[in-house]
Amino acid sequence: MIETRGLTKHFKDVRAVDGIDLSVAPGELVALLGPNGAGKSTTLRMLTTLIPPTAGTARVAGFDVVRQQREVRLRIGYIGQGNGAGHSQRGRDELISQGRAYGLGVRDARNRAGTLIESLGLAEVADRRVSTLSGGQRRRLDIAMGLIHSPELLFLDEPSTGLDPQNRANLQEHILALRARHETTIVLTTHYLDEADSMAERVIVIDHGRIIADDSPARLKAEHVGDHITLGFDHETDAAAAASALAALHPERRGARLVIAAQGAPRRVPGILDDLRAAGHPAAEVEVTRPTLDDVFLKLTGRSLREGGAAQEPADNPDELVEV
Amino acid sequence: MTTLITDSRTVFSRELRPLLRDPFTIIFSMVQPLVFLGLFAPLLPDNSLQWFVPGIIVMSCLFACSMTGSNLLFEIQTGSHERMLVTPLRRPALLIGRALKEIVPMFAQAALIVAVCVPFGFRFEFAGAVLGLLILAAFCIGLGALSYTLALASKNQEWLFWTVQQTLLFPLLLLAGVLLPIENGPGWLQALAKGNPLSYVVDAERALFNGEIFTSATLSGLIAAAAVAALGLWAGVRAMRRSD
Secondary structure, eight states: OOOEEEEEEEEEEEEEEEEEEEEETOOOOOOOOOOOOSHHHHHHHHHHTTOOSSSEEEEETTTEETTHHHHHHHHHHESSSOOOTTTTSSSHHHHEEEEEETOHHHHHHHHHHHHHHHHOOOOTTTBBBBSOOOOHHHHHHHHHHHHTTTOSSEESTTTTTTTOOHHHHHHHHHHHHHHHHHOOOEEEEEEEEHHHHHHSSEEEEEEEEEEEEEEEEEHHHHTTTTTEEEEOSSSSSHHHHHHHHHGGGGGEEEETEEEEEEEHHHHHHHHHHHHHHTOOOOEEEEEEEEHHHHHHHHHHHOOOTTTOOOOOOOOOOOOOOEEO | OOHHHHHHHHHHHHHHHHHHSSSSSHHHHHHHHHHHHHHHHGOHHHHHHHHHHHHHHHHHHHHTTTHHHHHHHHHHHHTHHHHHHHOOOHHHHHHHHHHHHHHHHHHHHHHHHHHHHHGGGOOOOHHHHHHHHHHHHHHHHHHHHHHHHHHTTTTTTTHHHHHHHHHHHHHHHHHHTTTSSSSSSSHHHHHHHHHHHHHHHHHHHHHTTTTOOHHHHHHHHHHHHHHHHHHHHHHHHHHHOOOO
């Protein structure tokens, strides 16, 4: 569905996108994750024909984004960062205009607009001026406009930025439902870690205009960071004794605590606790830490996505603390 | 299937719809030149209505279509222009549709001006007037496209749009002899007027409203209008491709 080779965009001296090779198969849901300014949106803007690449090639839905722009445009939907609907327009009017722009007849455009208004829960506001709609309603209207021609491939640039958690959840549901129903290929950019984690089967981490990782969230986390078990003891001497009892697991001692790197940590904790009790050094507390995509990003770049002010959300996998 | 014409119509009707839903602004702007005419025409020597009315029609169309880009400035900020650019709409249609939205209400206004002036002795030839308005429309599509181009160029600095638009508009009008005849001016001014494409359009309008259809004035006006239209569309399409 998407095939790029060395896709590059320079703005004056800035290498916004620096040689991206990307391949997306039909039906995939891919999230481009990275801090602000990483090159996610610029990549999307090249794939959607909005800006020409400085170098490299991209084929989208089977057509070249430079030489066959019209063919590409006919087949893709794009929901940008801003609001697509004009503020002085009515939502329904905009949907019909959008349908006409894709070559639907008047009647088809009107019917299709009606269907989308229903399915996105916009019936009450579709005939009001767009400027009077709430942020969440406008975003749903944007989605409806992006879908007016039932595109086989949908791009969403930061779809949930600026929405409150409830509206974000609502939007994510709509996107997932759309995909389940029509098998639409979806490419979205986000700097919300939990969004990439919960929605996408495939996360492409972008930094400084390059792809630095590309895999499922679970494999990214397992491969680059992994689970950790932290065992707490009453005294450092207990911890030291326990460390020798668990020597096979290569624990790292930090004062009265032991940290063990272990894949599938939650399933291994009961066994470890049993072993410790049998050895006469029972743990006083235990904590299982599962990595987030931010940990992956930190590991890959030495920087946190959060530090850059990119994400303000709490961790999606809070540490599980179990008193023994 | 879509064509350049259906695409232009899609853009045009999208642009026009908010006006139709709230027609007060149109009615208001249509009355403005009547006020201008009412206050200015009595100052003119007798029998000059024949000379003056076509100029007023050109002026109001010019004001309107030079504003084509001003609505765009806001839509560039909100994201709705970007959304239009991703659709398969033909790029010239984006320019033509928007310019037509400014021009069509002005034609209704032209009809109104003419209707008001006829009782005061204004005479016109219907076929000539229609041809005159078509030439004017071509010129205005070009100017509207240039206004669109200007908006794209000044998208991060709105003052630039207004400064350039205001700075160019009045010399363009005065040097075309819209309000006062150029023939009485000094040589340098007449020379400048010769370089102004609008001069030829205004001359053509005056001749055509008078019923002088097959004249060199008509031909010159047609050529000037077509040249401005071609230039505007070329510049606009180029700016859209390059803008990021």
